[in-house]
Amino acid sequence: MLRLSTQQGVRLNQAGQLAVHYGGAEANVAVSLSHFGYQAYFVSKIPANPLGEAVERHLNSHGVKTDFLKKGGQRLGSYYVETGVGERSAQVTYDRKNSSFSDLKAEEIEIEKILSGASLIHVTGITMALSPSLQKFVLQLFQKAKEMGIKVSFDFNYRAKLWTQQEAALVFKQIMPFINICFCGELDVVHMLDLPQADIMLPAEERLKMYYQTIQEQFPNIEYFSSTFRTVISASSNHLQGNLYTGGKLYQSKVHMLDPIIDRIGGGDSFAAGILWGILEGLPARQIISFAAAASALKHTVYGDCNPFSREEVLQFAATETGEINR
Template identity: 60%
Template sequence: MKKIVTLGEILLRLSVDHNVRLFQADQLKMHYGGAEANVAVSLSNFGHDVYFVSKVPENPLGTAVERQLKSHDVHTDYLVKGGGRLGSYYLETGVGQRNSQVTYDRKYSSFSMLKTDEIDFDEVFAGAELFHVSGITPALSQNLKELTLLALKKAKEKGVLTSFDFNYRAKLWSQQEAADTFKTLLPYVDICSCGELDAVYILGIDLADHSLSKEDKLKYYYSKIVELYPNIRNICSTFRTIISASTNTLQGNYFTDGELYQSEIFQIDHIVDRVGGGDAFAAGILHGIVENMPSNELITFATAASVLKHTVYGDSNEFSVSEISAFANNGPGKIIR
């Protein structure tokens, strides 16, 4: 098993029932999740030795988080205890043409107050093969901007492969704040997850020629990113078409060595829960990279992992490598006997 480390905040998710607005709700369903935690759970389900670095309060919610991670065989050795509260968010699920809405309640959370001297990254990265973090983490506080940069630098010093998912959230910070921060982090990144809007509005890359195909535009943006940051070896994203809140199409994109590889276009009908779909995709990409999958096989696996995530409730993906591979090879709707 390969040691993989993720750094981020795990949140209490409070969801309303379908067809109910948040302000109407008189009961909420509890789950735990967060971008890097979701990636950790997926990679653990894929058979890797995964460690989650975070901070949670020393109260029953912090205990619940630790139990949740351990139930998925994610190691909590580097889970710091302290601070006043667990960050949370409220999810109002979209229906038909109405989009889902997220309301954050995470300011001054235990994780947002985490300081650089509370984590021994020499110990954390000992024997590690891969480190993953997302742009959500540095968006939460000045402390975490410094911590994210330190973590990436330390990982590179230790020869650890680094992964960074832009995961831009407009409710957490501005595009300019994200741009200023990401440009300090990207020189230490090997694997990057970002889309064409990130390239234009965060990295400031000129718009592609409008006459180009969608695929050639993406290849143009990714080539420009590699010109700016030649240390970046792999870039990935998805093309999503939203037909309604319950029906989307999804296609995966993977750029490496100057070539763009794409999955087939999957149609996802009757979406159960879209939250965490991007994290499932990221985990599939990372699994494929550390397992040296051929690029075409890798992008098919990662996209299939994301598609399957849409069929289960909660933030994290609950499928194994064999289940995802069987789905990718056999397609939907069949009975597995």
């Protein structure tokens, strides 16, 4: 996707210039996993024009393979970000209708070919929100992955500006039996999986653990659940903590103090990539959640949608005190 952002303190309807970045949820995860040492492929469709060329160049510059990137269609999906400041949060305006990707048909992709040799696939709810054809494609992709013994990762990543909770719930319930790694938070499971809301007097971590236990009883195929707790002090100051549930236990990272936030967009994708890296590496749950939260915290310190930090840099950051000089 093409992202166009205002400068801090400038409203979108006042802007005379916009900063350009390229990204998107799955693309951002692929970029991070590439920087973490894995061979990552991005499956999508882009227009055969200079913007499509820029997308391919962006992915290749981060080591992401574009062998399965289809070309055609009318346009590259885009979105506009009115950058938040102080108590005013950022605002996103989408312009994605009839994009090349939203018009992608299942028959355009050779599913067995793209899954051949893969260890894991990752998809988000944003993709499924774009069109019925993409919903059909993702369901077929997950079914085939299960047949081939490939791990399936899914991030609910619900966006109210793209579809309703009811629409998302119908789609998500169809794919739950095929998921091995699930990224979802408390509001996701209450509103889209129809779980009764837990007692709000309970600590947040206890409620989350109860939700994950209940979902796992319904869908024992899910080995890992993950999410973050984010406390918003202001648009440029947040507290972030990671959660990972596996083997009947909830593991939490330390609380990261994000202040100042340079760019929040892509922080969740960096977190997801960190979880996936740890699972692929076979690390203990405590190390996985520490790495993932550190990766997300680092992403908040740079402009753009994707995380440019290497595995070694994330590990070093996770092991040191915040702000300490590395000499």
